Amino acid sequence: MLTNSGNLQRPFVAPQLVRLSSITALETALLKIVKANREYEEWFRAKLTVVDADLDIKHAKMLANEFAFLRATYFRWAQLFPELCQKLCDAPEVLAVADLHVEQFSTWRDSEGRLVWGINDFDECYPLPYTNDLVRLATSASKAIEIGDLQISLTKACEVILAGYLSGIERGGMPFVLEDNQPKLRTMAVGRLGDPAAYWTKLQTQMKPVDKATVPDDAIAAMSALMPPAVANLQLFSRVAGAGSLGRQRFVMVGQYMGGRIIRECKALLPSAAAWARGDDKTESLLQTVLQRAIRCKDPFLETYGNWVVRRLAPDCSRIELSSLPKVRDESLLLKAMGFETANIHLGTPGARQAILEDLQARSDWLVKAVRDMSQAIRDDHQEWCARKDEP
Numbered sequence: 031m032l033t034n035s036g037n038l039q040r041p042f043v044a045p046q047l048v049r050l051s052s053i054t055a056l057e058t059a060l061l062k063i064v065k066a067n068r069e070y071e072e073w074f075r076a077k078l079t080v081v082d083a084d085l086d087i088k089h090a091k092m093l094a095n096e097f098a099f100l101r102a103t104y105f106r107w108a109q110l111f112p113e114l115c116q117k118l119c120d121a122p123e124v125l126a127v128a129d130l131h132v133e134q135f136s137t138w139r140d141s142e143g144r145l146v147w148g149i150n151d152f153d154e155c156y157p158l159p160y161t162n163d164l165v166r167l168a169t170s171a172s173k174a175i176e177i178g179d180l181q182i183s184l185t186k187a188c189e190v191i192l193a194g195y196l197s198g199i200e201r202g203g204m205p206f207v208l209e210d211n212q213p214k215l216r217t218m219a220v221g222r223l224g225d226p227a228a229y230w231t232k233l234q235t236q237m238k239p240v241d242k243a244t245v246p247d248d249a250i251a252a253m254s255a256l257m258p259p260a261v262a263n264l265q266l267f268s269r270v271a272g273a274g275s276l277g278r279q280r281f282v283m284v285g286q287y288m289g290g291r292i293i294r295e296c297k298a299l300l301p302s303a304a305a306w307a308r309g310d311d312k313t314e315s316l317l318q319t320v321l322q323r324a325i326r327c328k329d330p331f332l333e334t335y336g337n338w339v340v341r342r343l344a345p346d347c348s349r350i351e352l353s354s355l356p357k358v359r360d361e362s363l364l365l366k367a368m369g370f371e372t373a374n375i376h377l378g379t380p381g382a383r384q385a386i387l388e389d390l391q392a393r394s395d396w397l398v399k400a401v402r403d404m405s406q407a408i409r410d411d412h413q414e415w416c417a418r419k420d421e422p
Contacts, residue, residue, distance in 0.1 A: 063411040064418050070105040073306045078298050088276035097173035099412045101273040104129035108307035114403045121159035122385035124376040125320050129154035130163045131170030136349045140327040147206040148371050155320045156302035165400045172405050179352040182361045188397045194366035198373025203325035222354035226345040237267040252335035253283040253294040261285035293343040323378030
């Protein structure tokens, strides 16, 4: 069993919301995206080894559209949400996903071999008001709507996300086991599995062979620990994938086992960008903590090992892009499930259920307004990035 070097045995206690210590609230609002990106990357470089070529790829992806920009810039969201959504920041705090969006979901196999669906990336998890995750999820839906990846109105999207979240909180959570009681969601999720060759082909385009001497020993140990014995023809690669995590070292170990290939990936761990935005230099990654506490069917091949997060890669253990879903699909059901799964994560915080229920009952007509405010901020930042990204 792999364990993190952090304090995993201590009960999680969410700290109180604090203001940024490095810059004032007014300066935060006025800080331009180019400068914010530069300051974040300076912090980033002080924490771990940076792959500059991958950062260049990230910067280019940020130009594509506002949805891609949102995915790549959680650090900026962490700055702006407390200022633009101040009335939502007095909500109960939970160990939140933080960098949640509509393409942050995947399938995996649990210890029983069952196909499970849920949130797949907790790189940025941090104690935040529960409202942060809901606003970010709904804002990402709004950006997906704008580029045509979702065919639903913003008002309806917010309605079903919130309904799913409330249902999850009221019921005390429930994992999404696709092979049992989720036939419609299963149909959407497994549609992309019809041609596994396409998955392997795409994965190969993201991988580049590397000399073993250039791969940290603990990264090799981390991937090896999740490999079965007697794997043949082991090879090491670097991998370029994702958006917000581009720039971190990411390695892949590929081998032949029982007639087919198997793959393990490791990615460097970094404290949440929310810690940077708050001037919190003490917090380490809380990824292992959220995995232990959330209501979910555990992925037996998703672990932390020292300063690395390790996972299995396979067609049925991979992130779901909206473009890979069937063209005819129930988007209300999908977004409602996303809201419910968000509740599954938040319910891992002790005492969260009753506090969230009471807070939700006291709020009305808040999600759409918050989404519009954050969406406009993203639009402004994206335009600024496109116009000024090369400025010193």
